Amino acid sequence: MPQAAFDCVVRGGRVATAVDDFLADIGIADGTIAAIGRNLGPGTAEIDATGGLVLPGGIDAHAHIEQLSAAGIVNSDTFESATASAAYGGTTTAICFAAQHVGMDLKKVVADYAALAKKGALIDYAFHLIIADPTEVTIREHIPALVAQGHASLKVFMTYDRLAVGDEKLLDILFAARASAALVCVHAENHGMITWMGKRLVEKGYVAPKYHTVGHPRGCEAEAFNRLITFAEFIDQPIMIFHVSTAEGVDVIRRARGRGLKVFAETCPQYLFMTAQDLDKPGLEGAKWMCSPPPRSETDQEAIWQGLALGDLQLVSSDHAPYAFNASGKLSAGPSATFKQIANGLPGIELRLPLLFDAMVSKGRLGLHKFVELTATAPAKIYNLAPRKGSIAIGADADVVVWDPKRTVKLADGVTHDGAGYTPYLGRTVTGWPDTVLRRGEVIVRNGKLAAKPGSGAFLPRTGGEAARPLQRLAPDMDPARNFGAKLYDRERGGS
Numbered sequence: 001m002p003q004a005a006f007d008c009v010v011r012g013g014r015v016a017t018a019v020d021d022f023l024a025d026i027g028i029a030d031g032t033i034a035a036i037g038r039n040l041g042p043g044t045a046e047i048d049a050t051g052g053l054v055l056p057g058g059i060d061a062h063a064h065i066e067q068l069s070a071a072g073i074v075n076s077d078t079f080e081s082a083t084a085s086a087a088y089g090g091t092t093t094a095i096c097f098a099a100q101h102v103g104m105d106l107k108k109v110v111a112d113y114a115a116l117a118k119k120g121a122l123i124d125y126a127f128h129l130i131i132a133d134p135t136e137v138t139i140r141e142h143i144p145a146l147v148a149q150g151h152a153s154l155k156v157f158m159t160y161d162r163l164a165v166g167d168e169k170l171l172d173i174l175f176a177a178r179a180s181a182a183l184v185c186v187h188a189e190n191h192g193m194i195t196w197m198g199k200r201l202v203e204k205g206y207v208a209p210k211y212h213t214v215g216h217p218r219g220c221e222a223e224a225f226n227r228l229i230t231f232a233e234f235i236d237q238p239i240m241i242f243h244v245s246t247a248e249g250v251d252v253i254r255r256a257r258g259r260g261l262k263v264f265a266e267t268c269p270q271y272l273f274m275t276a277q278d279l280d281k282p283g284l285e286g287a288k289w290m291c292s293p294p295p296r297s298e299t300d301q302e303a304i305w306q307g308l309a310l311g312d313l314q315l316v317s318s319d320h321a322p323y324a325f326n327a328s329g330k331l332s333a334g335p336s337a338t339f340k341q342i343a344n345g346l347p348g349i350e351l352r353l354p355l356l357f358d359a360m361v362s363k364g365r366l367g368l369h370k371f372v373e374l375t376a377t378a379p380a381k382i383y384n385l386a387p388r389k390g391s392i393a394i395g396a397d398a399d400v401v402v403w404d405p406k407r408t409v410k411l412a413d414g415v416t417h418d419g420a421g422y423t424p425y426l427g428r429t430v431t432g433w434p435d436t437v438l439r440r441g442e443v444i445v446r447n448g449k450l451a452a453k454p455g456s457g458a459f460l461p462r463t464g465g466e467a468a469r470p471l472q473r474l475a476p477d478m479d480p481a482r483n484f485g486a487k488l489y490d491r492e493r494g495g496s
């Protein structure tokens with residue numbers, strides 16, 4: 001036997017990245033890609049990828065895992081179950097949340113989530129820090145210290161009663177992020193419109209889950225985007241707008257980017273593949289499709305696809321937030337709950353890639369390279385995980401997925417492995433399925449079997465990188481050259 005040249009060789013597959021597409025073997029040593037070529041020497045392990053598509057592992061940049069909701073319910077996953085589910089679906093990295101609630105010490109929050117992830121995660125992970133209580137100590141001490149430890153993105157809610165930060169606090173957070181060079185991700189919807197509409201609907205007896213869709217009037221998205229972008233431009237702070245659902249929202253983002261602002265945006269499978277009609281089911285069944293913002297219309301789906309095609313939206317993340325359809329989750333307020341009393345969120349970490357592969361690669365919408373870009377390469381770049389993650393390249397982590405492009409799977413409850421116990425995509429058939437999944441060179445899924453140990457996922461510390469770097473395009477009111485000399489950025493805190 002010749003001596004093995006590699007720990008593992010993925011042999012004979014069609015390798016594709018966001019730009020390349022070629023037949024090659026991938027040689028893996030010490031968890032990283034050591035060689036890409038034809039007829040590579042033997043590996044201690046050999047994976048036959050003939051007939052398969054060999055793609056970088058997916059990066060899901062928006063996943064709520066083992067997270068306490070504003071209403072006090074923990075979603076139905078642990079780090080172990082959510083990351084197992086992710087792995088089955090070809091995702092090898094997730095950015096999840098450390099969620100502060102009012103009164104909580106942010107440093108302790110991060111330590112607690114980090115401990116849960118360390119114990120359970122079996123794919124690699126990083127955190128966005130949810131800031132719900134931007135006290136003086138959070139802003140001045142905890143955010144800078146935590147960003148310095150590798151948590152380089154903050155997340156803010158403009159709605160939800162117990163999470164929304166209000167305009168002044170939002171400015172505080174944008175300002176603090178700028179000083180620490182962190183990206184700010186935002187759930188942007190107009191809180192007043194949602195509250196007002198929710199009250200009217202419930203008062204008049206329109207309480208079924210389907211009214212959740214009109215309870216988030218579509219204009220509440222564009223309004224909040226406009227306000228947020230105005231604030232971000234004023235502070236000169238890059239932002240990421242989460243889960244875009246409407247055509248008007250896409251339009252606002254396109255105009256902001258057209259003016260050269262650093263506004264990034266994601267959407268999610270639920271806004272590409274579902275509509276409000278999905279919630280129109282008997283009784284409380286529609287709760288299984290309830291998420292915020294809600295799914296909209298086919299016209300919105302088309303506008304979002306176009307936004308992705310043109311690059312106005314750069315990512316498709318899952319917004320995985322599973323709640324079981326029982327008293328522990330969706331039905332925690334009982335069988336007569338109004339839509340206002342039902343937890344928002346869908347399972348999605350596992351089917352994000354198969355759904356997109358089916359639409360983009362099998363059915364050809366935007367194609368293979370764009371599939372890799374949206375689901376792996378762009379999140380790696382924006383969240384500064386590249387070049388370690390997000391592509392197939394020498395020196396990168398060997399996060400490699402061998403897809404069977406011909407395998408057809410009918411989606412049904414029980415196909416997925418998260419804790420929700422149902423899939424909102426049941427009844428669809430997808431073509432293309434991740435057969436073999438390697439994380440840092442280790443096979444973690446093969447032939448439908450999970451092989452990774454809980455706790456084997458690694459924390460990925462990161463700085464804000466290029467995406468988080470301010471434009472240095474100061475607003476007139478913030479610019480000493482144009483505001484009668486007022487120096488409003490605080491040098492000691494890293495501002496200019």
Ligand code: DUC
Pocket residue numbers: 064187290291292293319320321344345346
């Ligand atoms: N909406 C959110 O804002 N977060 C989690 C799930 C959801 O639907």
Ligand code: ZN
Pocket residue numbers: 187242243292293
């Ligand atoms: Zn959100």
Ligand code: ZN
Pocket residue numbers: 062064319321
């Ligand atoms: Zn979310």
